Amino acid sequence: MSSSAVMAICLKRWPHYIHKITKTKNIMTTASKCEKAMENLQKNPYFEKYAERIASLQKTSPEEFLKRLEEQEKSREQEKKKKFASVDTRQYSSVLNPKKDVVNKQSVEDKKLDEILKIDLVQDKDASEIQVIWEEYHKNKEVISATIPSPLYREIKERMVENPTFLFPLPREQGYEFIMCQSYGHAVHFTPLLAFQVHKENAPECLTMIHYTELEDKGIVLMRGEYDKNVLNGQEAQCLANQFQIYYNGKDEDKLKLLHSFTKSPDSFKHMDLITELENITLV
Known part of the structure; x- marks a missing residue:
């Protein structure tokens, strides 16, 4: 399967069914x-x-x-x-220009929804109305966004704690590049694996997703993701976000096994299984 075909599948939003x-x-x-x-x-x-x-x-x-x-x-x-699974010319910008300082994860956690959306103005809105407002606000911005039902996010958050680190294959012209994700609190930080291997904790992020829980009493959690345009485009950022939700929502047994295997028995983990899962993906 070509990388463009895999990318098209990756960008599909569940509950669609995808045929290989x-x-x-x-x-x-x-x-x-x-x-x-x-x-x-x-x-x-x-x-x-x-x-x-x-x-x-x-x-x-x-x-x-x-x-x-x-x-x-x-x-x-x-x-x-x-x-050449980890080779892509755009990734060299991150390898050759690492961040000068260690990423302050706590500063990301300190970000509040009120900095983006005035909570007082939506207190009288229901979840569906807020979702429309959130989507319209981000429609023409170079970020990704989502509205997640609170019960589903609680399941995702539980797995973020149990499995704070994981890998995702990203379709590239020459194959696949592996992107590592690390969860801290309600934030998920994505870094090219090659960049992390070179720079460790100083490796620059290519995507940061923050889940805002201030409106959880209305039954929703809002997500916003900002990405480095020198490393990812909008479709690639969305592909990573979709893979994250598919693996961490726990609804696919095979993907859940891979998640647990990576965390609990890394010696037996096979990264090529991730590519196989992506090429045969069915969103439910």
Whole structure:
């Protein structure tokens, strides 16, 4: 599945159902394409050892010959994606320009909803009216936002405490880049894994999501996320936010197992399982 297809799936909002997108290619059968394939094969250092066998297969079954070549090419592409899973040119801005000071997580926690939305002005509104106001306010701003039912947020918050750190794969042109998230109180901080490996606690964040609980008595929690535009675009920030909610809401057993595995038995955790889950994602 292409990274753009995976991104499209990632951006879907539950409760939609997503069907895996597959692509097929026609097997090459023309003589000119056979000749081109042979030219590429001859560059392989082991070509001479198997030249006679290859020539025989090409002559007796050109379609089978080309099918095998195509399978080998797919295998090489998959290995390349794995090798460059954390490579993307935009991430170098964060690696080469780390923050000078350690992030003050507490200062983020001190942020109040009243700095964004005057609570006094919405006290007479119900949850649905506040949701409309919140969405309209952020519609043309370069941030992401959401309105979360209070019972659901309490479940998410419980898992944030139990599993304060996790990884998410982000579709990129050359494969996937892994983004690490860390939860502190009602805030979630996202950092490119490569940047964290280089700069540790000084690594710059690419996305910070804050959950405001001041209106929890009305049955809602408001979320606002600000992202570094040198590292992420709006769709990528939304993709990370959606993955966070899917994993931390506890409704998918497979994803919940991965969350617990990362926290409780990291030695057995396989990060490629995260990519598999993302490519086969079904939002419920």
